[in-house]
Amino acid sequence: MATKQQFTSFADLLAQSDRPVLVDFYATWCGPCQMMAPILEQVNTQLQGQLKVVKIDTDRYPQLASQYQIHALPTLVLFKQGQPAQRIEGVRTAEQLVQDLKPLL
Template identity: 45%
Template sequence: MHYTCPSCGAINRIPAERTHQPGQCGRCKQALFDGTPVDLGDADFERFIAKNDLPVLVDFWASWCGPCQAMAPVFSSMCQQLQHQLRFAKVNTEHTPATSQRFAIRSIPTLILFHQGREVDRLAGALPAPQLQQWIQQALNKIGQ
């Protein structure tokens, strides 16, 4: 399995039998899984979503958005619970105009699940934890995870 390091962007290979262990980057020695979403910008977005063998769930948000702020702890909690099933990332739409435009982000928060660089499913609006977990499982079912 291949995982992109959230710190330096290096591609790391982890044997399938070790995918539920913390793991550390071979280049920068930082943790590959630390239970927190990765902040992505225009420069590193494509590499992160395309070079991970796990699906990547991206939260498009903005600092001025009340629903985004309300959903942030729920998203972080899901990241801690499901970090070995999928990668979690956040994209601040105020700082990433090219990426936000590319994916036609019109409403925030917007969640997009990617697998191997392709969009699998999308959801606009904030959800409480049980509904978010249900949506994630339904989206993962679309890719056979």
């Protein structure tokens, strides 16, 4: 299950994770972002325990969106050891996402 988290700092969240973190940068008004929600659930299920999925509302955290140069929504960024390792813009199927992410996990 993707968690909508309140956190003291994004850096803490990344640092505390013992596995890669897939961050879904989204906005509530973004249609394609809504389409990604069930897809991310599937990816999370298929890659159970191999990564952590976190959703970040770019309207709530605009400083994070600009820090990671998020220009298109949805944008998924996979962080490994706190660093961006993979960036995926736009809607993908669960199969495509699993294929893209698996080599990095």
